Amino acid sequence: MKKLFILFLLLLSLACANKEQADLIVTNANIYTVNNAFDKAEAFAVRDGKFVAVGSTQSILNDYDSENMLDAEEQTIVPGFIDAHCHFLGLGQNQQAVDLVGTTSFEEVVKRVIDFQNKRNQKFIKGRGWDQNDWEDKEFPTKKLLDNLFPNTPVALERVDGHALICNQAALDLGNVTADTKVDGGEIILENGELTGVLIDNAQLMVENAWPKDSREDTVR
Incomplete structure (x- = not known):
């Protein structure tokens, strides 16, 4: 019996000796490899950085x-993201909003919003990417058309550079914005008061x- 135990220890020692040494082993993970096939894995070993x-873990x-x-x-x-200037969370959030990049008129902006809402049926509608400088009429749009189409659904559409919003009345009411509101470092555009x-x-x-905060599930998605 003693000899069998010694033999077992010897075999165990040999098995361990055959394993490569790593500085760190991570197991039981959900790993995005980002290889060409975008395979997932469970574990990895790190040596010398x-x-x-x-x-797999096993x-x-x-x-x-x-x-x-x-x-x-x-x-x-996930693999480390190395870039001079990135907004990965913002990129993901934009995927849940109306894509308005490349629109050539406010009418096209509104059409994209309608198409988006017909598919998503959101309680609150966000969008981003319009630029009035790409339109024939290069003036800022007004909320009139959005008010007519979405009287009860807040709509907020962000300019491509993130420095302007066009909102319908429902969205303005959500933020308690009135014609008399004053804001430091910003402007509320009025027309005839x-x-x-x-x-x-x-x-x-x-x-x-x-604006209602995204749930954890929405953020992850």
């Missing part, structure tokens, strides 16, 4: 050993801060 293996533990083991508890792990729906810079925050 580099990934030396990516695969395969990594079979081939590698480390004093530093980390259970990711099924959390998502009436709201046009256009908010500039800090004035946008009145509507944006009153």
